[in-house]
Amino acid sequence: MFGMAAGVLSVRFPERLVVEGLRGPNGGVALAVLFAAALVHLRCNLRRTWDRNSRLMLVFGAMLLQMLVFLVPCLYFRGGTEFDGAMRVLLVPAALGPMLLTQLLGRRHGMFAALYGSLWGGLLVGSAECVLVGVVTGLTAMVTVRHLRKRGQLLRAALVTGVASVVAAGAMGVLGRGVESGMVNQGWLGVGTEALLVMATTLVTALVVGGLLPVFEGVFRITTPLSWLELADLNHPLLRRMTMEAPGTYHHSLMVANLAEAAAEAVGADSTQCRVCSYFHDIGKLVKPEYCIENIGDENPHDDLAPSMSALVVMAHVKDGVDLACRYKLNQEITDVIRQHHGTSLVYFFYRKALEQQEAVKQAVAEGRASSEDIPEVSETSFRYPGPRPMTRESAIVSLADAVESASRALVKPTPQKIEVMIEEIVRARLKDGQLDESALTMRDLHAIRESFAKTLRTSLHRRIPYPEAKAAKVRVESVAEEKVREPGERHRPGKAAKQVTGGEAGSAGQLANVIQMPLPGGAAGQVAGQGP
Known part of the structure; x- marks a missing residue:
């Protein structure tokens, strides 16, 4: 379909005819072929969009917006010189529709906008070169904005798209026509000026897309990847x-x-x-x-x-x-x-529980402990x-x-x-x-x-390595009763009334009766309740 429409377009238009060319009989045929091809594409490949009127309105609304913006360079540079023809190709915002639809509806819609937007743009400009440059620009825009994580990355996508557009225009021989015709400075300076104009066009397009996205999201109730990240x-x-x-x-x-x-x-x-x-x-x-x-x-x-x-x-x-x-x-x-x-x-849990209760009542009825009227009804639909x-x-x-x-x-x-x-x-x-x-x-x-x-x-849910228990810390505890019965002058016997506790117990500073013989964060041995080491 794309090749057929492009063929009709290339046969139809001489270079000098721009918007006026649509008034001729061949212009109407080309427009009809393009529109029919777009409808068939939507019907066969984008069925969910085809079945929803709001999505159709969004797709063709974005395409119409792009065509209206296409008219700006077409109407301004209406002359028949090579410079005017070059400007009509270089300054068209071919990335507008692909950027919008990729963010709003996805990659396949962005590709649709890149192909048919370029064809319709070529119909307005009257140049097959516009079609090819537009396709490269649109597809690059679709790829670069597909995985945006921040709204500010739109500008980076615009820079990449602008470079691709410059390369495509140079390969098609469009870049530098103004230099050859003497309308801009001679040499590489003139070529650089035209390249900067292309880059500026894509940057302005990205800024426009960034401003339009919230509007389209609100009107058509669509959540873009950028909005999902915010949510x-x-x-x-x-x-x-x-x-x-x-x-x-x-x-x-x-x-x-x-x-x-x-x-x-x-x-x-x-x-x-x-x-x-x-x-x-x-x-x-x-x-x-x-x-x-x-x-x-x-x-x-x-x-x-x-x-x-x-x-x-x-x-x-x-x-x-x-x-x-x-x-x-x-x-x-x-x-x-x-x-x-x-x-x-x-x-299932409560359904199974209801069945068990039903069976229990049935058993009670069988044993004569309940009436058959007491059997509850259990319907799977209710669960x-x-x-x-x-x-x-x-x-x-x-x-x-x-x-x-x-x-x-x-x-x-x-x-x-x-x-x-x-x-x-x-x-x-x-x-x-x-x-x-x-x-x-x-x-x-x-x-x-x-x-x-x-x-x-x-x-x-991985298993953790079982840590070995810390060795029991040795503590020496003298009970109050033992202190009372101890003879005056009797020397303290270290092994008496000692208590061994686990590492968890040894680490508890709240047990005031224990003296923990392990270094504390300060480096000194813990001394609690006035006991010595």
């Missing part, structure tokens, strides 16, 4: 509340974040999004933290509840989490993960989360990480083999239950996720 700040009010009101849940969320981030990197998903969503996935437990196992103290409140009621309390944390997310205006992706991270899975099931790769990864981290807490003397078996059983159970059917994860992805989980858990 990863643990000083968010909800996370600060969790540290105080549900510390067990907070620690669990941090561990889930480590698991999910590493797994996302292994399969090429958005690792920063997985980490941030893991931080917030259990915020609903802030409503009733005392009913969650990681926050329960000596008394378990579920002991006084029926299994069905306990299941309702536990499952309610999903709805409570969504309510808190809306109240604190968290973005839609986080809210979706909160809603989906349990899918429609079964609260399942309302869903929906995970619908993105990131949501599914967080869901699996949540289950694996929780199960790892129950391992007794964890070994690498136990960890791998546990992970395998959890993933297989989720697959069998259909919880991953809508997540777009492949079997290869699941294999990489299992390996990543195992590696992360092996490092966090």
Whole structure:
């Protein structure tokens, strides 16, 4: 499609025609071919964008914005000289659309903008050279802004993009045309001036993109990678509340974040999004933290509840989490993960407990100790989360990480083999239950996720080297009673009433009856209760 559209474009335009060329019949054909090619590309390769009107509006809105900015050099340099033609190619902001769409929608959308934005720019300028320079500039911009960690790195990406644009323009023979036509200074000074103009154009483009990103994020409710990094700040009010009101849940969320981030990197998903969503996935437990196992103290409140009621309390944390997310205006992706991270899975512990109680009542009925009307009804549906099931790769990864981290807490003397078996059983159970059917994860992805989980858990649950106990410190203690019965003038006998204590006891300075014969930080022997060495 790209080659066909470029061919139509190269046949259509003489160099002198710029915007006016669109009025001819061939201009309309070229425009129709380009637009049809773009629609087919979206329909076949970017289906999720095709199915959402807001995303289509965003894509074509960004492209339209780029075309409007293209018009500035086209209208200013309208002459037919070689200098005017060179300026129309050198000063077009071909990086605008690719930078915007890469940050907002991802790499494939940035590539779409680079290809079709360059074709439409060539249609306006009337030059195949503009197409090729624009493609190089746009693709370089897409690659350089793909993994930005700070907004200030946009300028560095602009410098790299500007260098690529200068190289492409020089290779196409566009750079230096102003020198040849005598419109700028002769020699390398003139070529350097044109190169600086190209660099300045890309820098201004990056500044414009930095200003437009927050606007597009707010209008289209999209979270860019830069915004995900800002949301990863643990000083968010909800996370600060969790540290105080549900510390067990907070620690669990941090561990889930480590698991999910590493797994996302292994399969090429958005690792920063997985980490941030893991931080917030259990915020609903802030409503009733005392009913969650990681926050329960000596008394378990579920002991006084029926299994069905306990299941309702536990499952309610999903709805409570969504309510808190809306109240604190968290973005839609986080809210979706909160809603989906349990899918429609079964609260197996309380379901099993309800079945056991049902069997106990049935046994009592059989023995004549209870009536058949006392047999409770146990429906599996009542013990399942309302869903929906995970619908993105990131949501599914967080869901699996949540289950694996929780199960790892129950391992007794964890070994690498136990960890791998546990992970395998959890993933297989989720697959069998259909919880991953809508997540777009492949079997290869699941294999990489299992390996990543195992590696992360092996490092966090590793065995420590058992330190040998310190040798018992010898202490000499004279009891008050012994002092009273001791004859006057009797010499002190060192071995009498001596007490041996462990290293932990020897280190306790609070035992005032003991004299610890080991050096203290000050270098002197410890002397307590007035005893001598």
